Amino acid sequence: MDKIFIFDTTLRDGEQSPGASMAVEQKVEVARLLAGMGVDIIEAGFPISSQLQFEGVKRVAENVEGPTIAGLARAVEKDITTCYEAVKPAEKKRIHTFIATSGIHMKHKLNKSSDEVLKLATDAVTLAKSMVEDVEFSAEDASRSEWEFLKDIYTAVIEAGANTINVPDTVGYTVPDEFSELIQFLLNNVPGIDNVVISVHCHNDLGLAVANTIQAIKAGARQAEVAVNGLGERAGNASFEEVVMAIKTKGSYFNLKTGIVTENIYQLSKTVVSFTGIPVQPNKAIVGENAFAHEAGIHQDGMIKNRMTYEIMTPQSIGRSKSTLVLGRHSGKHGLKTRLKELGYTLKDNEFKKIFDKFLELADKKKEVFDEDLHVLIEDELNILPEIFSLVYFSVVTGNKVIPTATVKLKKNSTMLQEAATGDGPVDAVYRAIEKITDTSVKLVSYSLNAVTHGKDAMGTVTISVERKNKQYRGYGVATDIIEASAHAFLNAINRILFNKL
Ligand SMILES: [Zn+2]
Numbered sequence: 001m002d003k004i005f006i007f008d009t010t011l012r013d014g015e016q017s018p019g020a021s022m023a024v025e026q027k028v029e030v031a032r033l034l035a036g037m038g039v040d041i042i043e044a045g046f047p048i049s050s051q052l053q054f055e056g057v058k059r060v061a062e063n064v065e066g067p068t069i070a071g072l073a074r075a076v077e078k079d080i081t082t083c084y085e086a087v088k089p090a091e092k093k094r095i096h097t098f099i100a101t102s103g104i105h106m107k108h109k110l111n112k113s114s115d116e117v118l119k120l121a122t123d124a125v126t127l128a129k130s131m132v133e134d135v136e137f138s139a140e141d142a143s144r145s146e147w148e149f150l151k152d153i154y155t156a157v158i159e160a161g162a163n164t165i166n167v168p169d170t171v172g173y174t175v176p177d178e179f180s181e182l183i184q185f186l187l188n189n190v191p192g193i194d195n196v197v198i199s200v201h202c203h204n205d206l207g208l209a210v211a212n213t214i215q216a217i218k219a220g221a222r223q224a225e226v227a228v229n230g231l232g233e234r235a236g237n238a239s240f241e242e243v244v245m246a247i248k249t250k251g252s253y254f255n256l257k258t259g260i261v262t263e264n265i266y267q268l269s270k271t272v273v274s275f276t277g278i279p280v281q282p283n284k285a286i287v288g289e290n291a292f293a294h295e296a297g298i299h300q301d302g303m304i305k306n307r308m309t310y311e312i313m314t315p316q317s318i319g320r321s322k323s324t325l326v327l328g329r330h331s332g333k334h335g336l337k338t339r340l341k342e343l344g345y346t347l348k349d350n351e352f353k354k355i356f357d358k359f360l361e362l363a364d365k366k367k368e369v370f371d372e373d374l375h376v377l378i379e380d381e382l383n384i385l386p387e388i389f390s391l392v393y394f395s396v397v398t399g400n401k402v403i404p405t406a407t408v409k410l411k412k413n414s415t416m417l418q419e420a421a422t423g424d425g426p427v428d429a430v431y432r433a434i435e436k437i438t439d440t441s442v443k444l445v446s447y448s449l450n451a452v453t454h455g456k457d458a459m460g461t462v463t464i465s466v467e468r469k470n471k472q473y474r475g476y477g478v479a480t481d482i483i484e485a486s487a488h489a490f491l492n493a494i495n496r497i498l499f500n501k502l
Helices: 024-036 051-063 077-087 103-110 114-131 147-160 176-189 209-219 240-249 262-276 297-305 329-342 349-365 371-382 426-438 482-501
Strands: 005-008 041-043 068-074 093-100 134-140 164-169 197-202 223-226 325-327 389-397 405-412 415-422 443-451 460-468 471-479
Touching: 005 197, 005 240, 024 041, 024 051, 024 262, 051 068, 051 077, 068 077, 068 114, 077 093, 077 114, 093 103, 093 114, 093 164, 103 114, 114 134, 114 147, 134 147, 134 197, 147 164, 147 176, 164 176, 164 209, 164 223, 176 197, 176 209, 197 209, 209 223, 209 240, 223 240, 240 262, 262 371, 262 471, 325 329, 329 349, 329 371, 349 371, 371 471, 389 426, 389 482, 405 426, 415 426, 426 482, 443 482, 460 482, 471 482
Parallel strands: 005 041, 005 223, 041 068, 068 093, 093 134, 134 164, 164 197, 197 223
Antiparallel strands: 389 405, 405 415, 443 460, 460 471
16 A cells, blocks of 8 residues: 655644634644654744744754654745754754746736746755755645646756655645646656655635545645644645545555554544634534534434444544543542543643643532543643633623623732623623733624533533734633633633734
8 A cells, every 4th residue: 555645734824724823832732743643744834934933843843753844935045044944953854845836826926937936946946955855845826837837847846856746726726637637747747756755735715625635646646735624724725634534444445545543633633623712613524523423313223233334434543432431530640641541642740730630620510521521621731822811710790680790800920900890791791801901802703612521511612713903813711611611712812812912
């Protein structure tokens, strides 16, 4: 079986989704998870674009072992040298340089002729190759470029030393057959292409990103650029979990495999949801809440007789066990540690201590602690965005004949701050009080509440999106009390705003 290289761009293209920015610590955590799952290449960011991006790539390069660490760079000297500085600490490092090759981009965006673009691309690859062994070149908007020009530019960059040539469907415009023909055309016409890896990077504007990726692989591409939960610019990138599970589930049909430990997919997806605050739709393939739920009676009947009647893969294959009772108050440290290990979490001592305290707190509130609860606890704890303000106390008076009123106490460093406010409802009142204390007013754009497990005492997760000065920020909170979860989500968003100002 041929191996497909998985190139994860959650930290670069995925993070370019509106409101998806992650703190540096969170990026390192996601990169560690990806490394543990056997991802081949991690694109950790776009170093020239900001100091935070540079820092993110550098920290991943310093701290994450196993995969190749890549950074993105335009075909410009300063981009490439900055990218090199950022990826330098990694044992295996890659510079990924790109330039647009479609008529519309060259004319209107770059204002350059195709000859000039070809020279810039070749110079960029030559420069990158003088710094690192491993160079990837992307012809941005390849799917809308002249095929003859693509042939020329890929030929030139391969001669200049590119090891991987990426064929991006930057605007999500291609369809499976057309894209596969392009890959075959390149395979048949670009000299030296047999010695490099062909990569594809598909966007989902027409909902075809995964289909286009798979078809390109069938035609001979050997690297798939993907993002967890399908995050990415606009409608997003080809989804990591869908591409990987399609190859696994249809492995014998394709005669292909990836090196991914699929049993950690669910945990990875959940972590990215909590770090970015962007939830996945319930009917999302592989990781959606309903992806393995069988509602119709006739389906349930079939499932009981044989799971294969309606299930092409098992929930266990992506690390989703059925909600099973795991632990209670008496399980103790050892019980918790063992279960966390089984779920794929290895925590440092200080992290474990915090989780254990929170676990005891939770076990007091609800008698049965499920795997899902543990996932949420960990993600909440590892949500390492610095807590500029943290919640100490809140109280709400509400009812159908009174004006909802909230009193909130927050801590900033060692100072306690308290305010009261009224609102349209209890959550609104809490939010008004938090706005007063933090002196940060925002517009609430969306609010969603979900139960993690079943039952009256289930934990609730709240995901919100707020707007301030035309920028959107996400917030995520979890608690057994929905108003408390709402307060945590709001504070998370406010902290994100304040953190971005630092
Ligand atoms: Zn992209």
